[in-house]
Amino acid sequence: MxxxxxxxxxxxxxxxxxxxxxxxxxxxxxxxxxxxxxxxxxxxxxxxxxxxxxxxxxxxxxxxxxxxxxxxxxxxxxxxxxxxxxxxxxxxxxxxxxxxxxxxxxxxxxxxxxxxxxxxxxxxxxxxxxxxxxxxxxxxxxxxxxxxxxxxxxxxxxxxxxxxxxxxxxxxxxxxxxxxxxxxxxxxxxxxxxxxxxxKPGNPQRVKFSHPVFTKITHDTHNALHLITYLQSLPLVASSMTFSSSQITHLKKQCVPSVKCTTFEVLASHTWRCWVKSLDLPCFISVKLLFSVNVRKKLMNDMPEGYYGNGFVLACAEAKVNDLIVPNLHDGVKLVQHAKSEINDEYVKSAVDRLEDKSVVTDLSASFVISQWSRLGLEDVDFGQGKPIHMGPVISDIYCLFLPVIGDSDGVTVLVSIPESMIDKFEYYMTETFAIAENGDAKSKCGDENLQMVCV
Structure with missing residues (x-):
């Protein structure tokens, strides 16, 4: 072997x-x-x-x-x-x-x-x-x-x-x-x-929204807080955690009756919050969560079937650290849902027009970016000898990925790179809720037997 x-x-x-x-x-x-x-x-x-x-x-x-x-x-x-x-x-x-x-x-x-x-x-x-x-x-x-x-x-x-x-x-x-x-x-x-x-951009262009997902490059940009640049300068390790459907249901139950949510909404909120908590950031810093929203059916004139371009815009949820690290998971879920709800025909056209200014770029300075691969059917590709027994990225050092789980259509694997010095805290926060549910004591165990967690 x-x-x-x-x-x-x-x-x-x-x-x-x-x-x-x-x-x-x-x-x-x-x-x-x-x-x-x-x-x-x-x-x-x-x-x-x-x-x-x-x-x-x-x-x-x-x-x-x-x-x-x-x-x-x-x-x-x-x-x-x-x-x-x-x-x-x-x-x-x-x-x-x-x-x-x-x-x-x-x-x-x-x-x-x-x-x-x-x-x-x-x-x-x-x-x-x-x-x-x-x-x-x-x-x-x-x-x-x-x-x-x-x-x-x-x-x-x-x-x-x-x-x-x-x-x-x-x-x-x-x-x-x-x-x-x-x-x-x-x-x-x-x-x-x-x-x-x-x-195509409008003529005339009409930017109707503030678009917090973007920032404008100025002479002061280099002096601004750039959390991600700092984090990426540190030794990074990758953490991979597979959440079963029952564990995802457990997370959703923490939000009831305040809010009903999808798997992506609750897992995005949970991962964003745990990432922020593990970094020990000052409470007054604002941190963004960026995630893609498919706009193929969001436009008044829908894109043609099979539209083969980037048919998404980034939604942006934003909160100060002290508002994210509270025990209530549903607060973060509401932020994610609100960010999704803003994406409509006018918002998409406004974003396209905003990007006509080539000094405008995606604000990655203090942002956690999630790319969802888990609902694209990637795991079902069959070249004639059966479906794959493994599917994932070649490399995993850019964004947080939500990946499909082979054999569990409702499961999601969360793959994220994080500074080595912070990995233990991140893993603990990601799994502590399951330890509480199983043992009634978060300190006794950082995960249950069904939670696969590995780091390198």
């Missing part, structure tokens, strides 16, 4: 290749909306899948080439618009292709599954690194298939966030799987709609 804490090296079968669309695709420039090319989205969403059985690389290449006919912007290249510097981006839909790498690794699926219980920086080996001078020089889609000892396979993808959000990335992966599993592929259940003009 493999016992090292680090993955062995990958051996590449051959040089990575470019997979282009199977048939000619539109050759044009694709406009990106103000929601697409925000500075804080200029990275790739990196997914990691572990499958019990492999699919041949040739099969995956052929189906990828087929699906890129519909998802042709992923085969193009990002570039700056001619009218501006790097503030505004567009996609040159030139069909150059996605990067496809094939490798082997001396590791079994079960050995990797055991390692995957803990976030591991060596998982970066599973995604081919393109040598590039900058973000714009990296192809929008990179794929690596790693065949394991036995019949297992790891599939990793890097999808440029400027081209799509989590809903779009899941839509693409399911489409790719559709063409992989169908001997005579039929039309896709959902066709991507690439044009973003529904999110």
């Amino acid at each position: 493999f016992k090292s804490s680090e993955l062995p090296d990958c051996t590449y079968v051959n040089q990575p290749t470019f997979i282009s669309p199977k048939t000619p695709t539109p050759n044009h420039t694709l406009y990106l909306s103000n929601l697409d090319d925000q500075k804080f989205l200029r990275f790739s969403i990196k997914y990691l899948y572990l499958f019990r059985k492999s699919v041949s690389a040739e099969t995956l290449k052929n189906s990828l080439s087929r699906v890129l006919v519909e998802y042709y912007p992923l085969a193009g290249r990002l570039r700056k618009t001619k009218e501006s510097d790097d503030h505004k981006l567009e996609v040159d839909c030139n069909g150059e292709g996605a990067v496809f790498a094939e490798a082997v690794m001396d590791l079994s699926a079960d050995e990797f599954l055991e390692m995957a219980r803990k976030p591991n920086k060596s998982f970066r080996k599973l995604l081919y690194r393109v040598e590039a001078s900058g973000f714009l020089d990296v192809p929008p889609l990179i794929v690596q298939v790693t065949h394991l000892r036995g019949e297992g396979m790891i599939l990793c993808t890097a999808i440029n966030h400027c081209l799509c959000d989590g809903i779009g990335s899941s839509q693409f992966l399911h489409a790719w799987a559709h063409y992989t599993t169908q001997s005579n592929p039929t039309n896709l259940p959902i066709l991507p709609y690439h044009y973003r003009h529904v999110l």
